[in-house]
Amino acid sequence: LRAGMDMELPSRTCFNEELGQWFASGRLDMEILDTAVKRILTEKFRMGLFDNPYALGETQLKEIFHTEEASELTLQAALESLVLLKNDGILPIKAPVKKAAVIGYHAASTRSLFGGYTFMSMTERWLGARNTMAGVEEEEITSDCDNQLYPGSYVQQEHPLAEKLAKELRPDSNNLLEQLKMIMPGTDFSYAFGYAHAGEDMSFHEEALSAAEEADLVIVTVGGKYGTGSMASTGEGIDSTNINLPPCQEVFLEKLEKLHKPVICIHFDGRPISSDGAERCANAILEAWNPAERGAEAIGKVLLGEYNPGGKLPVSAAYHAGQEPVYYNHYNGSSYHQGTVGAYRSYADRPYEPRYFFGYGLSYTSxxxxxxxxxxxxxxxxxxxxxxxxxxxxxxxxxxxxxxxxxxxxxxxxxxxxxxxxxxxxxxxxxxxxxxxxxxxxxxxxxxxxxxxxxxxxxxxxxxxxxxxxxxxxxxxxxxxxxxxxxxxxxxxxxxxxxxxxxxxxxxxxxxxxxxx
The missing domain is CATH 2.60.40.10 (Immunoglobulins)
Structure with missing residues (x-):
């Protein structure tokens, strides 16, 4: 204990009632506890918590952080993070579009612009999401609560008030659908939910396909939901055996492909896209990650050619989990540089190479x-x-x-x-x-x-x-x-x-x- 830590957070496993009884009974020397408390109080004094124990108010926070300069920096960060993975010439959008269909959960979600470890993600737990952060004790998510889960997954269904809460937190942040309507006023937009960010529920496919069939351009949003709670599909303490899009999205893209419509695919998540359906169906694929409060504005600028995307992938994206681990700086004689002689120069069903290489990203110029x-x-x-x-x-x-x-x-x-x-x-x-x-x-x-x-x-x-x-x-x-x-x-x-x-x-x-x- 003398060489141990002074405070245990966020959960109490060792600093519990039993340890308290040890000190009370004399089994442990009280000097150990006094020393730990003294060090903790000393640090609090140094940080001024005894002079000003309360957090800054909303007005003070806005004055410090919500400045015009900070907002412009946020937009620039979003613009520079976008990675164009595929483009057959459909982007930037050139001719006026009469009718466009916008499809997917992410298009009408402000929350999907924000990743884990953000106030947006943490606040979502007010709506009943369980915590998934490592080291934090929380009720385990099991199939006993099937009525709360997306079919075919253990991801908790998003609360109906999630978007309302997101708008209260960031009232000045447009979701993608709102932004598109604002920057393309001459286009008649129809929106269809289509699918969630997890699971295999395909009951909304037909409505979305009908909207796509009537459109001159289809913008599909796909991906997961990055967060720190049970309403997320990616994040700390949230693991998956599948690195590809969830079935509800992958199957929809296969159906959409048969309509032979011009398709722009935008991916949101804390991990890169890997989708056979998107590769076949989409004329362009834009990796958007979680671009934050001005992310929809950044995406809009790229779609219309007001900004030329220059982002590059910071990871290698595999075709399938069976390829993992796959990374660019593998050892000589391994991974996709094996140098062996045999009948196959690939897996029996997939290439050795990643779907997208480390450092890859397209541009509107050369x-x-x-x-x-x-x-x-x-x-x-x-x-x-x-x-x-x-x-x-x-x-x-x-x-x-x-x-x-x-x-x-x-x-x-x-x-x-x-x-x-x-x-x-x-x-x-x-x-x-x-x-x-x-x-x-x-x-x-x-x-x-x-x-x-x-x-x-x-x-x-x-x-x-x-x-x-x-x-x-x-x-x-x-x-x-x-x-x-x-x-x-x-x-x-x-x-x-x-x-x-x-x-x-x-x-x-x-x-x-x-x-x-």
């Missing part, structure tokens, strides 16, 4: 990479290498490109990843504009744990790979580390610092120079 140069081809292990690449916007739209740098250790004394992200830089280019992007690579970034668990920079060749994703490598070169060096783990660098400049500028710089800037 980018060309050229003129990769390294500051040196040989370096001491204590040194650095600077890589400079020219990136040009070769399309007709202004847009963002996230230039990605990967390093590959060709041969090593330990099995190493096929590649590792070493740095990236997001740049915005107008049509015809070009910029140099410079990466300053500290050689300590190549260090790895050897067989004795010591951080080792090892002599040998390292490939420099630069591209638009982990799979879309546009240029490559290499440098040689001349000797081995063991370093302290705390001194290992983790990312390459970057700078951008006009073509023709000298972009070599030292880490000290960057710090001075």
């Amino acid at each position: 980018f060309e990479y050229s003129d990769l140069t390294l500051s040196t081809r040989k370096t001491e292990p204590s040194g650095s290498v600077t890589a400079t690449v020219a990136v040009s916007n070769t399309g007709a739209s202004e847009g963002d490109e996230i230039v990605q740098l990967y390093l590959k250790d060709r041969y090593a004394s330990m099995t190493r990843p096929v590649m590792e992200l070493a740095g990236f830089r997001r740049i915005r280019l107008k049509p015809g504009e070009s910029q140099n992007v410079t990466f300053h690579i500290q050689i300590s970034q190549t260090a790895f744990l050897d067989i004795n668990k010591k951080w080792k920079i090892e002599a040998g060749w390292v490939d420099v790979l630069i591209g638009a994703s982990s799979q879309d490598i546009r240029l490559s070169d290499s440098f040689c580390i001349t000797s081995d060096l063991y370093i302290d783990g705390k001194d290992r660098e983790f990312y390459a610092e970057t700078r951008i400049g006009q073509i023709g500028e000298t972009d070599y710089f030292s880490k000290r120079d960057e710090a001075v800037r």
